[in-house]
Amino acid sequence: xxxxxAGQFKTSYKADQALFPILQDRIGLAAILVxxxxxxxxxxxxxxxxxxxxxxxxxxxxAIGLNILTGYCGQLSLGTGAFMGVGAYAAYKLTxxxxxxxxxxxxxxxxxxxxxxxxxxxLPSLRIKGLYLAVxxxxxxxxxxxxxxxxxxxxxxxxxxxxxxxxxxxxGIVASGAEATPLARYFIVLGITTxxxxxxxxxxxxxxxxxxxxxxxxxxxxxxxxxxxLQTKLMAFAVSSYIxxxxxxxxxxxxxxxxxxxxxxxxxxxxxxxxxxxxGLGSLGGAFMGAAFIWILPVFLKFFPGLLGIELAAETxxxxxxxxxxxxxxxxxxxxxxxxxxxxxxxxxKLRVWPFPY
Amino acid sequence: xxxxxFIDPFVQMYDMPDFFxxxxxxxFVAGILYALIALGFVLIFxxxxxxxxxxxxxxxxxxxxxVGLHENGVPAFLALILTIGVMGILAYGVERVVMRPLVNxxxxxxxxxxIGLTYFLIGFGEFVFGGxxxxxxxxxxxxxxxxxxxxxxxxxLVILQHIDIAAAVIAVVMVTALGIFFNKTRIGxxxxxxxxxxxxALSVGxxxxxxxxxxxxAAGLVALATGIMWGARSDVSFALEIVAFKALPVLILGGxxxxxxxxxxxxxxxxxxxxxxxxxxxxVGGGIESWLAYIIALIFLLFRPQGLFGxxxxxxx
Numbered sequence: 001x002x003x004x005x006a007g008q009f010k011t012s013y014k015a016d017q018a019l020f021p022i023l024q025d026r027i028g029l030a031a032i033l034v035x036x037x038x039x040x041x042x043x044x045x046x047x048x049x050x051x052x053x054x055x056x057x058x059x060x061x062x063a064i065g066l067n068i069l070t071g072y073c074g075q076l077s078l079g080t081g082a083f084m085g086v087g088a089y090a091a092y093k094l095t096x097x098x099x100x101x102x103x104x105x106x107x108x109x110x111x112x113x114x115x116x117x118x119x120x121x122x123l124p125s126l127r128i129k130g131l132y133l134a135v136x137x138x139x140x141x142x143x144x145x146x147x148x149x150x151x152x153x154x155x156x157x158x159x160x161x162x163x164x165x166x167x168x169x170x171x172g173i174v175a176s177g178a179e180a181t182p183l184a185r186y187f188i189v190l191g192i193t194t195x196x197x198x199x200x201x202x203x204x205x206x207x208x209x210x211x212x213x214x215x216x217x218x219x220x221x222x223x224x225x226x227x228x229x230l231q232t233k234l235m236a237f238a239v240s241s242y243i244x245x246x247x248x249x250x251x252x253x254x255x256x257x258x259x260x261x262x263x264x265x266x267x268x269x270x271x272x273x274x275x276x277x278x279x280g281l282g283s284l285g286g287a288f289m290g291a292a293f294i295w296i297l298p299v300f301l302k303f304f305p306g307l308l309g310i311e312l313a314a315e316t317x318x319x320x321x322x323x324x325x326x327x328x329x330x331x332x333x334x335x336x337x338x339x340x341x342x343x344x345x346x347x348x349x350k351l352r353v354w355p356f357p358y
Numbered sequence: 359x360x361x362x363x364f365i366d367p368f369v370q371m372y373d374m375p376d377f378f379x380x381x382x383x384x385x386f387v388a389g390i391l392y393a394l395i396a397l398g399f400v401l402i403f404x405x406x407x408x409x410x411x412x413x414x415x416x417x418x419x420x421x422x423x424x425v426g427l428h429e430n431g432v433p434a435f436l437a438l439i440l441t442i443g444v445m446g447i448l449a450y451g452v453e454r455v456v457m458r459p460l461v462n463x464x465x466x467x468x469x470x471x472x473i474g475l476t477y478f479l480i481g482f483g484e485f486v487f488g489g490x491x492x493x494x495x496x497x498x499x500x501x502x503x504x505x506x507x508x509x510x511x512x513x514x515l516v517i518l519q520h521i522d523i524a525a526a527v528i529a530v531v532m533v534t535a536l537g538i539f540f541n542k543t544r545i546g547x548x549x550x551x552x553x554x555x556x557x558x559a560l561s562v563g564x565x566x567x568x569x570x571x572x573x574x575x576a577a578g579l580v581a582l583a584t585g586i587m588w589g590a591r592s593d594v595s596f597a598l599e600i601v602a603f604k605a606l607p608v609l610i611l612g613g614x615x616x617x618x619x620x621x622x623x624x625x626x627x628x629x630x631x632x633x634x635x636x637x638x639x640x641x642v643g644g645g646i647e648s649w650l651a652y653i654i655a656l657i658f659l660l661f662r663p664q665g666l667f668g669x670x671x672x673x674x675x
Contacts (some may be wrong), residue, residue, distance in 0.1 A: 023374040135610045139652030277470045322481025329474030
């Protein structure tokens, strides 16, 4: 009834192969974009922008990056946090070496470095598969974390060992550094995330994306059908790490302002993996939904007792948050192992046939 | 530079045999403890094909429960028995609430469920017993402390901590007991049948649910023993979590399904890590212990992708 595509005829091949062939999808997407670009900036306060929307978008992008590797190419990775860290440190070095350059360009460039490092750590994936591959990416995680601590050149020999984002302006607007307004940061993060998400949506339905999915479904069969596993897997590692790197750079430049090696620890890797799994493996929309759930739930839990007027120690709340998040993860895996993306599909089907059950 | 890498460490090993032996002993003890954590993983993986990420946290949780109960005035041995009871309840609960509804799901979903369990146990443990590090109650449990020094050569001295010796002995006893349990008892045979083929085991009347609860309980007991030993060497806190990650390369190195593999893997990682850190770590600024284990495992994996003792992976189209 509400989501009926019957009667929407396509008269050309181009229209049939469009990214969003269904009218309702286009309307829905336009509504989301209007909300994101117009309604939220016009109405939201600084707290909402800085502690909910910006992290949500950054994590969504990282989840898209990991989803390419794990969801579309089937290579399990526990090193996302470190690849994000590579992006952050690369962006920091680039902005300090080229102080006059546009900081957004530098953030986008920093992904190239994490892509290169991701491809290097992707090399063993040709021989090592499945859960065994987890150890390779864990090696990347711990080795890179060690590099962030032990190579002082990376953080410009700061005494604190942390990287602090320098003050930079883009077209006369403060884009990074402590003085940047939340609104400016929000628009930059939103712009980059939207741009990359659209690019990736198109890559995934083309030749490259399909070859990734072939490798995921059965690599030997894919090889027999003429897919080169070396190039395909390394491409997946490189593209995934590029996106994670950009997300990591955005995380420090437009959200945290300063970062230390522990910001990119294994906990971050797990957090992103949760977003991908709960959102739904192999789904871009799922990456956004997973990020929203994993990021916003703890924020909500933090302020929920206060709303009810119950005074709890910060520690107790933190412990309870851990428990609830863990229990909810198990709950959602049991209820729907294919994630929120699948729930959304079921919901769409219900909307299509409503008010009838079938 | 080449001299520093290829010659100098060996010269040092030869010149100071007592130090080298001490390093070997440290590596041995660390290896035993890694192997114990990995053993818990192997037990569960063998019987249910679940990669139990929560094993490391179960170690901490068991140790924390023991110490926490003792702090609240429960006598040490009663606390030990109660902790075993808690691990039993945990095993039953995990089987009932997590494993049973998720049976037959893909590996990665089960892995994520155990990570969810990890978060839950961290929150629950800290919620009940508080987050600050605690001292393990070694004296009350009758574990030895103190140390023995052996003289090696003319001026060498190797110091062995009694608690480490106890750890090694307990590990050997536990592995032997598990071996007997697996090979000689009725339940052990049922466990192996389940590990071999779930459906065939079901069809001859073995209860999968019961077996899984038993395996999780056995893994809980291994976790408790490991928790006591790790706790005696450092404090009991969730910082031990990072140690639990070390069990992963151990496990992967040995192969997921092999108990001897877990032990050999643990020893290789333990020795490699300590020797690497003390003789080569200085060249790159130290602290390489954090990632060396993974690199060692990675190198072995490149030659044997299924681990040293793992079953050969046969792929069919």
